[in-house]
Amino acid sequence: MVQGLLHSAGEPFSMSNAVFAIIRGHRRALDVTSVVQGKTRFFSVMMLTWGLVADIDIESEKFRWMGSARIDFYSLLRAVNLRRYNGRILFVPAPGYEGFGDPVEQTISCKSNGATNAAEGDIPDVCNNETCTYSGPSTDDADLEWRSLKGPFVNVWISNIAFASEGVMIAPQAQFADGYLDAAIIKDCPWSVALGLLLRMKDGSYIESPYVEYFKVKALRIEPGLRVGSSTIGGIIDSDGEVLARGDRSQTKEEPEHLMAYGPPIQLMVDQGLATIFSPR
Structure with a gap:
């Protein structure tokens, strides 16, 4: 978040610049994402990941003794032993991005503040007698045209900010308060390509790859599936660095339950400019 704020103002990343930004007292609006699964809901201001990046972020914790090098080491390990995940992504594209994905037939309307239509064969878990528990931005159902992408996926990255670190x-192309989420989807690819994409994330040029779908959405729904080649093991879904759901059934009785379950659809919608943050200018 700090890197993105400083970069947008043309200032280099440093602790002193971040402190001065707070002292100056300049503010800017920030979109807030509601993440909903059934009756469970929480808010995110940065990103949600599923697949390669989530695996690296969470599973590399065992190598924390290596310091920041743990990310580089585990990125190489995961790229060479690349995992792919089945599933489907449904989304309402932002204007100008209607050509991404395949059209989805809407069959059920779920109308309330920020509610969305259901895709064919799906009844949103957030609906109850045509009333949604989600109380986000008001959206006219008639304006929502869902589209979809089917896996397998290497990585699904849904972000509200330009920089992860x-x-x-x-x-x-992410903006702090444009009312949209940026989706970067890495499709099935060879491990060597995945490694190259990780290296190109430094300047964002990885989105130019034919293996990457990059577009903006107003609403998005993740239907996570199991890992390719496995009938029992899924993946990790995390948001803002915290595990939401884990599909590897590795959770022990001593560990706290994750906020959401792996498998049922997880829906994201944006409240434009709901939060306020300090900014360099």
């Missing part, structure tokens, strides 16, 4: 630009 100081040296990783995940969404070059």
Whole structure:
């Protein structure tokens, strides 16, 4: 988040610049994403990941003794032993991005503030007698045209900010308060291509690859499936660095339950400019 704010103002990343930004007191609006599964809902301001990046982020914790090198080491390990995940992504494209994915037939209307139509064969878990528990931005059902992408996927990255860290630009076109999420989907590809894409994330040029679908959405729904080649093991879904759902059934009785379950659809919608943050200018 800090890197993105400083970069947007043309200032280099440093602790002192971040502190001065707070002291100056300039503010800017920030979109907030509601992440909903059934009756469970929470809010995100940065990103949601499923697949390669989530695996690297969470599973590399065992190598924390290596310091920041753990990310580079585990990125190489995961790229060479690449995993692919089945599933489907449904989304309402932002204006200008209607050509991405395949059209989906809407069969059921779920109308309320920020509610969305259901895709064919699906009844949104957030609906109850045509009333949604989600209380986000008001949207006219008639304006929502869902589209879809089918897996297998290597990585699904849904971001509200341009940078995941100081040296990783995940969404070059992301804006803090444009009312949209940036989706960067890495499709099935050879491990060597995946490794190259990880290396190109430094400047965001990885989105130019034919193996990457990059577009903006107003609403998005993830239907996560199992890992390719496995009948029992899924993947990790995390948001803002915290695990939402884990499909590997590795959770022990001593571990706290994850906020959401792996398998049922997870829906994301945007509240434009709901939050306020300090900014360099």
